[in-house]
Structure formats: structure tokens, C-alpha cells
Amino acid sequence: MTCAPCPNACTPAESVTEAEAHPLMGDIEALRQRHPSDIADLLEQAGLDPNELVDILLKIGNSVAGETFSRLSMETQKACLEAGPVKRMLQLVEHMEPDDRVDLLKKVDPEVSEGLMPLIAQAERNATQRLWKYEEGTAGAEMTTEYAFLSADITVGEALAQLRLQAPNRETIYYVYITDAERHLLGVISLRHLIMSKPRQRLCEVMTTDVISVFHDASLDTTVQQLTKYDFIALPVVDHQNRLLGIVTFDDAMDIVKAENTEDFQRISAVLPFEEEYLRRPLGRLFWSRFWWLAILLFTSILSTSVMAYHADILHQMVALSFFIPMVIGASGNAGTQSATMVVRALALGEIRPRDFPRVFSRELLMGLALGLALGGMALLRVFWQEENLLLGYIVGMALVVTLLTANLVGSLLPLLLKKLKFDPALTAGPFIATIIDAVGIAIYFQVAIWLMRG
Amino acid sequence: MTCAPCPNACTPAESVTEAEAHPLMGDIEALRQRHPSDIADLLEQAGLDPNELVDILLKIGNSVAGETFSRLSMETQKACLEAGPVKRMLQLVEHMEPDDRVDLLKKVDPEVSEGLMPLIAQAERNATQRLWKYEEGTAGAEMTTEYAFLSADITVGEALAQLRLQAPNRETIYYVYITDAERHLLGVISLRHLIMSKPRQRLCEVMTTDVISVFHDASLDTTVQQLTKYDFIALPVVDHQNRLLGIVTFDDAMDIVKAENTEDFQRISAVLPFEEEYLRRPLGRLFWSRFWWLAILLFTSILSTSVMAYHADILHQMVALSFFIPMVIGASGNAGTQSATMVVRALALGEIRPRDFPRVFSRELLMGLALGLALGGMALLRVFWQEENLLLGYIVGMALVVTLLTANLVGSLLPLLLKKLKFDPALTAGPFIATIIDAVGIAIYFQVAIWLMRG
Numbered sequence: 001m002t003c004a005p006c007p008n009a010c011t012p013a014e015s016v017t018e019a020e021a022h023p024l025m026g027d028i029e030a031l032r033q034r035h036p037s038d039i040a041d042l043l044e045q046a047g048l049d050p051n052e053l054v055d056i057l058l059k060i061g062n063s064v065a066g067e068t069f070s071r072l073s074m075e076t077q078k079a080c081l082e083a084g085p086v087k088r089m090l091q092l093v094e095h096m097e098p099d100d101r102v103d104l105l106k107k108v109d110p111e112v113s114e115g116l117m118p119l120i121a122q123a124e125r126n127a128t129q130r131l132w133k134y135e136e137g138t139a140g141a142e143m144t145t146e147y148a149f150l151s152a153d154i155t156v157g158e159a160l161a162q163l164r165l166q167a168p169n170r171e172t173i174y175y176v177y178i179t180d181a182e183r184h185l186l187g188v189i190s191l192r193h194l195i196m197s198k199p200r201q202r203l204c205e206v207m208t209t210d211v212i213s214v215f216h217d218a219s220l221d222t223t224v225q226q227l228t229k230y231d232f233i234a235l236p237v238v239d240h241q242n243r244l245l246g247i248v249t250f251d252d253a254m255d256i257v258k259a260e261n262t263e264d265f266q267r268i269s270a271v272l273p274f275e276e277e278y279l280r281r282p283l284g285r286l287f288w289s290r291f292w293w294l295a296i297l298l299f300t301s302i303l304s305t306s307v308m309a310y311h312a313d314i315l316h317q318m319v320a321l322s323f324f325i326p327m328v329i330g331a332s333g334n335a336g337t338q339s340a341t342m343v344v345r346a347l348a349l350g351e352i353r354p355r356d357f358p359r360v361f362s363r364e365l366l367m368g369l370a371l372g373l374a375l376g377g378m379a380l381l382r383v384f385w386q387e388e389n390l391l392l393g394y395i396v397g398m399a400l401v402v403t404l405l406t407a408n409l410v411g412s413l414l415p416l417l418l419k420k421l422k423f424d425p426a427l428t429a430g431p432f433i434a435t436i437i438d439a440v441g442i443a444i445y446f447q448v449a450i451w452l453m454r455g
Numbered sequence: 456m457t458c459a460p461c462p463n464a465c466t467p468a469e470s471v472t473e474a475e476a477h478p479l480m481g482d483i484e485a486l487r488q489r490h491p492s493d494i495a496d497l498l499e500q501a502g503l504d505p506n507e508l509v510d511i512l513l514k515i516g517n518s519v520a521g522e523t524f525s526r527l528s529m530e531t532q533k534a535c536l537e538a539g540p541v542k543r544m545l546q547l548v549e550h551m552e553p554d555d556r557v558d559l560l561k562k563v564d565p566e567v568s569e570g571l572m573p574l575i576a577q578a579e580r581n582a583t584q585r586l587w588k589y590e591e592g593t594a595g596a597e598m599t600t601e602y603a604f605l606s607a608d609i610t611v612g613e614a615l616a617q618l619r620l621q622a623p624n625r626e627t628i629y630y631v632y633i634t635d636a637e638r639h640l641l642g643v644i645s646l647r648h649l650i651m652s653k654p655r656q657r658l659c660e661v662m663t664t665d666v667i668s669v670f671h672d673a674s675l676d677t678t679v680q681q682l683t684k685y686d687f688i689a690l691p692v693v694d695h696q697n698r699l700l701g702i703v704t705f706d707d708a709m710d711i712v713k714a715e716n717t718e719d720f721q722r723i724s725a726v727l728p729f730e731e732e733y734l735r736r737p738l739g740r741l742f743w744s745r746f747w748w749l750a751i752l753l754f755t756s757i758l759s760t761s762v763m764a765y766h767a768d769i770l771h772q773m774v775a776l777s778f779f780i781p782m783v784i785g786a787s788g789n790a791g792t793q794s795a796t797m798v799v800r801a802l803a804l805g806e807i808r809p810r811d812f813p814r815v816f817s818r819e820l821l822m823g824l825a826l827g828l829a830l831g832g833m834a835l836l837r838v839f840w841q842e843e844n845l846l847l848g849y850i851v852g853m854a855l856v857v858t859l860l861t862a863n864l865v866g867s868l869l870p871l872l873l874k875k876l877k878f879d880p881a882l883t884a885g886p887f888i889a890t891i892i893d894a895v896g897i898a899i900y901f902q903v904a905i906w907l908m909r910g
Contacts, residue, residue, distance in 0.1 A: 035667075037684050160650065167651050174629050174646070174688075191629070191646060195615065196622050212490075229492050231706040233629075233688065250705050251686040254712070258804070261716045265800050271793050278801035279814060287825055290793050297789050298830055302837065304781035309841070312774060319770050322777035326759035326784060326893055334752050334886050338726050338745050345720050346733035349713070359734060370742055375753055382757065386764070431789050438781055 024048075028059045036064060040071035050076075050083035057092055066095020074107060075280060081108050086115045094120055097171065098127040099144045099246075106132070131246075139223040140216030142256065143237045143246030148173045150203060152186055157199035163191070175234050177244055178207050185211055185236055185244045213238045216245050220256050225350060227253045264348075267426050297431055303439035304329070311446040314453070320387055321449060324379075324396045325442060331375060331400055332441040333434045336407035339364055340433070343415045344425050354420040360412055368408030372401035395452050399445040406444065407437050483514045491519060495526035505531075505538035512547055521550025529562060530735060536563050541570045549575055552626065553582040554599045554701075561587070586701075594678040595671030597711065598692045598701030603628045605658060607641055612654035618646070630689050632699055633662050640666055640691060640699045668693045671700050675715070679708045680805060719803075722881050752886055758894035759784070766901040769908070775842055776904055779834075779851045780897060786830055786855055787896040788889045791862035794819055795888065798870045799880050809875040815867055823863030827856035850907050854900040861899065862892050 024031060024046055031039055039060070043053055053076070057065040069077065069092045081089055081104065093101060093116060105113040105128065117125060127145050134140030148170045150159050159176070167173050176194065178187040187207030197206045213236040214223050227235045227250065234247040266272070272289035308315065308325075315322055343360065346352045352360065380397030384390055414433065415425035427433075486494055494515070498508055508531070512520040524532065524547045536544055536559065548556060548571060560568040560583065572580060582600050589595030603625045605614050614631070622628050631649065633642040642662030652661045668691040669678050682690045682705065689702040721727070727744035763770065763780075770777055798815065801807045807815065835852030839845055869888065870880035882888075 035685055037686075164651055167647055173650075191650075192622055195628075195646075196619055228706070228709050230490055231492075233705075250688075250709075251683070254683050254705075254709060257709070257712060257716075261712075262800055262804070265719075265796050271797060277804075277806040278797055279807060279811065279818075283818060283821060287822060290790070290822070291826060291829060293793075294786060294789055294826060294830055295833065298782065298786055298833060299837075301782040301785040302841075304785075305778045305841070308778040308781075309775070312778075315774050315777060319767060319774065319777075320764070322770060322774075322780070323760045323763040323767075325777070325780060326763075326897065327753065327756040329781060330756040330759075330890060330893065331749060331753055334749055335745070337886070338748075341720050342726060342733055345717055349717070349732075351732040352734060356734070363734075363738060366738060367742060367745070371746060371749060374746060375749055378750065378753060382754075386757075386760070431792070435785060438785065442781065 024056055028056070031056070032060050032064060036067040036071050039064075039068045043068070044072060044076060050080045054080050054084050054088065054092070058088070061091075063095050066092055067097075070096045070100040070104075073277065073280070074104070075276060077104050078108050081116075082112055086112065087119065090116065090119050094124050097144055097146065098124070098131055099142070101128055102131040102141075134216060137220055138216060139214045139218045139220070139235075139237045139248055140245065142220060142223065142252055143216070143248045144171045145246045146171045147177060147234070147236070147244070147247040148175070149177045149179050149183075149244065151180070152178045152202070152204040152207070154203055155199065156194055156197045156201050156203065156206065159194060159203055160199075163194075171247065171249055172234050175232070175247075177211075177236055177247075178203055179244050183243045185213060185238055185242050187211060188236070211236060213242075214248075215240060220260070221348075223248055224253045224256050264344075264426050267424075293431075297435050300432065300435040301438065303436065304442050307439055307442045307446065311450075314446060314449055317453075318392070318449075320389065320392055321395070321445075323387075324383065324392075325445065327379065328396065328399055328403060328445050329438040329441045331379075332403040332407035332437055335368070335371060335404050336411035336437045337434060339367075339408050339411035340415055343412045347415060347419055347425050352416075354416045357413070357416055360416060361409070364408050364412040365405075368405035369401075371408065372404035375404060376400035391452060395445070395449045398452070399441075399448040402448065403441040403444050406440060410437060410440075483511070486511070487515050487519060491522040491526050494519075494523045498523070499527060499531060505535045509535050509539050509543065509547070513543070516546075518550050521547055522552075525551045525555040525559075528732065528735070529559070530731060532559050533563050536571075537567055541567065542574065545571065545574050549579050552599055552601065553579070553586055554597070556583055557586040557596075589671060592675055593671060594669045594673045594675070594690075594692045594703055595700065597675060597678065597707055598671070598703045599626045600701045601626045602632060602689070602691070602699070602702040603630070604632045604634050604638075604699065606635070607633045607657070607659040607662070609658055610654060611649055611652045611656050611658065611661065614649060614658055615654075618649075626702065626704055627689050630687070630702075632666075632691055632702075633658055634699050638698045640668060640693055640697050642666060643691070666691060668697075669703075670695060675711050676803075678703055679711050682708045719881050722879075748886075752890050755887065755890040756893065758891065759897050762894055762897045762901065766905075769901065769904055772908075773847070773904075775844065775847055776850070776900075778842075779838065779847075780900065782834065783851065783854055783858055783900050784893040784896045786834075787858035787862035787892055790823070790826060790859050791866035791892045792889060794822075794863050794866035795870055798867045802870060802874055802880050807871075809871045812868070812871055815871060816864070819863050819867040820860075823860035824856075826863065827859035830859060831855035846907060850900070850904045853907070854896075854903040857903065858896040858899050861895060865892060865895075 024042065031042070034042075043056065048056070057069055060068065069080070072080075081093070093104075096104070101124075105116070117128070120128065130145060131141070131143075146169060148163060148166050150162055154162070163173050163176065174191045176189050176191065177185060178189065179185055187204070187209045188211045189203065189207045193206065212226060212230060212232075214226055216237050216239055218237075223235065226232075227248065232250065234249045236244055237246045237248060238244055272292060308322075343352070376397040379400050380393040383396045384393035387393075410433070418427060419425045486497070489497075498511065503511070512524055515523065524535070527535075536548070548559075551559070556579075560571070572583070575583065585600060586596070586598075601624060603618060603621050605617055609617070618628050618631065629646045631644050631646065632640060633644065634640055642659070642664045643666045644658065644662045648661065667681060667685060667687075669681055671692050671694055678690065681687075682703065687705065689704045691699055692701045692703060693699055727747060763777075798807070831852040834855050835848040838851045839848035842848075865888070873882060874880045
């Protein structure tokens, strides 16, 4: 999360890439005028060592430095914090948003965070400790505590005056939450409606009382879905007694969506998820996150090998059978991936639920049959034309009908089953299932061959 | 796009699903109290025919009806517009946001849109025509013209008074754009800063003059990247003379990101992109969007078949060679997909550019060799153990080294090349490339076999 979105930003970084060549240190004033996102970009690209980087940030100073620091990549932030004497970093860490600070402190060497915590000012330390306890992947862990709040009995005019005072320390003041003395969430009003209301009206008359909120233990998926469904700038997070704990803002939702999509892509392509940027991930660790998957898949593919070895005698009778194995497993793998990806995506977007099983089943049964007959027919003609062997043509064609139907049903129904069992349905879109479907496809192919060659 | 995000929303739809059973018509007042997103959900789920649906919307009336209508799925909107007499729909269409209206009118039967346009009130018609001309996939086509703007010479106090009047008809008033008489974009100020400024100050003293904007012909990628980089609520869209044309808001950016991710998933899984929800897409059209890809892939896989047929004599000599073909093509396909997906994702997130070619090449060369040697070694042992044939073990192991290296380099460098040539790099993550890599893998496998069997 970052500071409240504000349009006070200067030229985008692209137009001044020459500035990289200059020693950034010499032109702190020019740097300070830029948007923290751009300063962070420049600092990352300049290839400074952590100490130089901290020097520049300390010269920039204050909240701009704090915000720039939290927009650096997590690895750079960690490197800075672990490099310097703890006291030197205190100023930067204190100026971070509480949720960014917790994210960072959870990731650095425990010795560093334990050394830093007692030095942080009381108020900031309390906010940090409050956020620390929420579990990763929940709304509580993603929220910030810097929301604007007012009490119900003041007038609109008083509210605007109070907001002026709160504004500098709030993530957003565009939604204002109305709470009682125990922080129970009573209502909400947007700044837009506040401005349009009469100054003498009381907040309790103009606020909306049916507030949409999420519990602190809600999943990130639920949180993002609520926020985007209603196009909110911020969504309040409450405990189970409806006491306001914090807010999740639209820019967090965007970060969550991007991170989840990256993870889905990694899963689909059988890379163990990692957070660093591509070029930043050390080769050794990248090797392991790829190797394990490839090794597992290599051993799973032994299933296919064993099925073929088991049918060695038929292969001896008709070596040409083996020519079409890449075609059969390719077609069933592709069809299975198609239906798995569509169903996984539809589940992620909330378009279908596990209880839609019967509808998905009947659709995909029909679809699998149609695709199988169409592609099986094409393959029959193709094989007959290449090998001039009608028997082989029938074998390949019929095997395609059965394997496509099977792959289609497995690909579409397995994600629903996983979702029902509370596993991540995206697991099925990955190559692990594809490798198993390969073996099943080959087994079906040989069964069809045995059956037709006997007949 | 939707109306300005406002928190005036009631209980989420989930909690009242019983309401579906009741005739919605009977309880218009209760319906009107709910958030347009929830009303749209209820209407979609109720399975009404287009005329019934329009009846209910017309009873709800005004901007709530217009906003609810634009939150229905595009298919439902189309069905309503094409069903009713054009005049009946006029009220709903006039109350839509201009950008939503243009989206819809571009998609309905031209006869309907041509019948409707002359009836639309002058101001709304002008906005529609202005937006109509921008090409799909540009910032211009995605923006709304309902932004808040003021002139530079008024005071902060006057500005707040004018904003109160503009607020009801603006997508957002949280960013206010300062323009001259010819609409040149001079500055921007957030409502937050406006409220914090002294009432007597002039806007030209408090506004930010370095405004970050995009041109109307900027791609959606660029637009979303600028908006999310700075965590803006809205991003101004200008022509090449820096005249303000409209704004793109954060909720549009979220919709764009979601739509692009869905498209990427469809591409990866070889389904021709479609926009409808999974269960809404008619089976016939779904069949074709899947069939074409599968048919193309089936014919591409004939490459593999031909390579094998060409080497039929070696297969006769050693049938066991064929057992390991699924393993060889599986491993190289998986490794190629891994690197392609990582590079495609890194390109999409702006982490790497085509000019990073040398760094990517050296990384993936090393990685391919390391993965090849590790997996090749494992395969050698495995094959020797199963077939007790050291020669076959060497063949499979060596083939894996070469195919993994090749697949890794092709998978990582091809996306960079496509990007350089201005094609969509995501094309390479799809199964088409995988199928070609399969054939290359098999060819390498047989070459290695020939070479080692001779030696």
C-alpha cells in the first residue's frame, strides 16, 4: 500500500532517463519535486549500494522519503534495512505507512526488526503491533489503520473542519467512517456527499447506515470482489463485533489482483511461485523453483512410459502405432487444458460455483463428444492418407473420440471438485494433471488398438 | 465504466437471495434502496425476459435505473435494447454514462442504434458522438467525458462552491482539472488538497502544474500502467495539443486488467478469446472457438508424426525408443512453457524489455544447461533401471540435455522477439509453440539416437 493517491506528480520517469547518469546526490532538490514512484524508479535504476541509497533518502527527508522507500522493491528495502545501523533507518521506517512497515518488518532478519521496534515512536509502534497479528492473506493483513473517522452527532460544517485536520495523516479522506466511542461502525459518507450536504445538517442525518464491510479474517479474494463490485475507493475492515479496524484501498486491490494473476501464471506453467522480479531472482533459487516441478513431471511421465512398455508386443506388431502417440496426447492435453482454464477462470471471477456441477457436466459432455467426433474424423482421414492403413485410421480416430471426451470432463469437473474441497482450483490447470491425462490417453489408445486389432 | 464510486450501498446481494423467489416487480421501493450492482445481480439471476426487465428498470427510474442497466452484462443490455420499442429504452440509455452508452451502441444492431441516436437529448448525443470516433483499445475509447473542471483564476472558496454544482453529473470530483477557455490542461488539484488550502487562495497558486496524462491514442496497457504506478483515482486523457478530452478512472483500470488477464488465460489454453461469461456463451460458438485451435494443433502435431515415420527403421530396431517419447516431449514442453510464461509475464509487468535480450539469453543458457544436465542424469538412471539398456539410457539422457536447452532458449527468447516485432508476446506461451517444440524435441531425440547407435 502507498500513501493516498494524489495527483501532485511531475513528469514520468521515462522522459528523464538521462538523469540516471548524473550523480543523484547532487540534485536532491530536483529529486524532491518528483513523484515518489518516479524517485523510487530512478534510485532502483541507478544501481546504488544500500548505504548510498539510504544517504539520498535521508537527504530527501520526511514523508517523501518514507513513501519513496516503501515504493522500492521489497528486496531493496530489505537490503537497506539489513545494511545500515538500525538508528539510521529509524527515520525512514517511522515515515512509512503502518501496513507497509509491517510487511517489511515481517520479512527482514528478526534481529533487525527486534532491534528496531523499541526505537519506533509509541503511536507508530502501537499501529505496527496491531497489524502484526493478522494472518497473511486476510483483509486484516492488507488493511491500513489510517482511515478518516468522525462521530455521528457533529454537523457537516464541523465534519469538514475536522477532516482538514485529519487529512495529512489519512490514507484517504474521500470516504469518512462514522463510529461511536467504542469504534463500532455506524455509517459512512463520501466527501462528495459531505460537500453536497447543508453545513448545518448532522452526520447521522446524511450518512449511509447500511455499510458494506468485510471481516478482518475475510480472504483477499472476497475483499477484492466486494471492493471492485461496488467500485469503492476503500472498503472498511471490521472485527466480529463490527468495530472498525482499518480500510483496504483500491490501489491495494489492484496490487492483490496483479500478484494473484502472476501466481496463477506461475502455477499454470509449473514454476513454484516467487515474488521477485524476473531478472532479480537469483539463478540458484530460480533453478530450484523450476527443477522440482520438472523432476516431479519427469517421474509422472514414467506412467506413460510404463503404459507403452506394457504394450510392447502390440508396438512390435505395428510400429506405426507409436507415430500417432504425440498426436493423441497432444490433442487430449490441449482439450483438457482448454476446459480446465475456462472453468478455473470462471470460478475465479465468481461466474460459476461448485453447485453448478450438473450444468457444467452436461455442457462439457456434449462439447467433448462434438470435439472428439470432429477431430477424430479428421485424424482418421489424415492417418489413412499418410499410412494407407484403414485399421490404424480407425484406431487413432476412435482413440481421439474417447480421450477428448475424457480429457474434457476431467479438465472441467476436477476444478469444481477441488474448489468444493477448499483446494485451489488453479492446480488443475497446471501440467501435473496434463501429464496424468497423457498417460490415461495412451492407455485408452492402446485399449482401442487391442480391441480393434482383435476385431 | 460506472458512476462515481460512492459508499451509499446496502447489504450485499448474497444475504437476500430469497428475494429472487418473490416477484421483484412487487417491491420496487425496496429494490430502489439497494446498490445498483446488487439490483443488477438480482435482475440477472431472476431469469426475466428483456421486456419484464425493462419494465422493472423503468419503474425504478432515473439515474439508479441507468446505472443498474449499465451494470447488467453486455448480452442482457443488448437483448433489452433490441427487444423493446426504441422510445421505451430512451430513458434508460439517456441515463447511462456516455462511455457505457457508446460501448453498448457500438455492439447492438446498427438499425437500433441509428434509430435511437436522433432521439437522444442534444448534450448526451454530442458526448456520445465525441466518444464514438476513438479506436477500441485506446485510452480515448475507455474514457468518460464527465470530469470536473474549473478555471485557474478563481479562489479555493469559489472552487468548492462550483464543485457542489458540478458534483451530481461528474464521474469523480476527487480530482479537479484546471483548464483554459480552449480546454488546455493547465493543472490539477485533488479535493483533499483543495479542502486543506485557504479559501482565499487562487487555484493557480495551489494547483499542480506538472500533470501526468495520456494521449487519447495511448494503448490501454500504457494507460493502466500510468494510473496504477501513481495510484491515481483518475488519469486525464488529452489530445496532442494537450486539450483535456476525458478521464479514465481506477475502476476502469481494474476492469481492463481483469479482461486482459482473462484473454491471456484463454490464449495460453488455446481458446479463441470471447467476452461472455462461461455459462452464457452459446455451445455452438464455444465449439468453434475451441475447435479451430484444436484442429490447428492436430495438424501441427503431424510434424511429430512425420519425424517418427521418417525414423521408422530405427524404431523397428529398438521399439523401446518410442516408450520415452512422451517423457522427452513432456520435459521440453514443460521447460519451454516455464521460461515463456516467466518472460511473457515480466514483459507485461514492464520488468524487462526487448533490449534485455543479452541478459535473458545468458541467464536462460545457463539455466537450460543446468536443468538439462540434472534431468538428463536422472532420466539416464531411470531408463537404465527400467530397461537395463545403458545405450538407451545415454540416448534419453543426452536427448534431454539438448532438448531442454533448446526449449528453454526458444521459450524465453521468442517472446522478446515477438515484442520487438510488435506482436503480442503472449502468443508464445500458448500450445502452438509447444506443439512445434514437441516435433523439434522428437527430431533431436532421434538424431541423438542415430549418433549414439552408430557409435
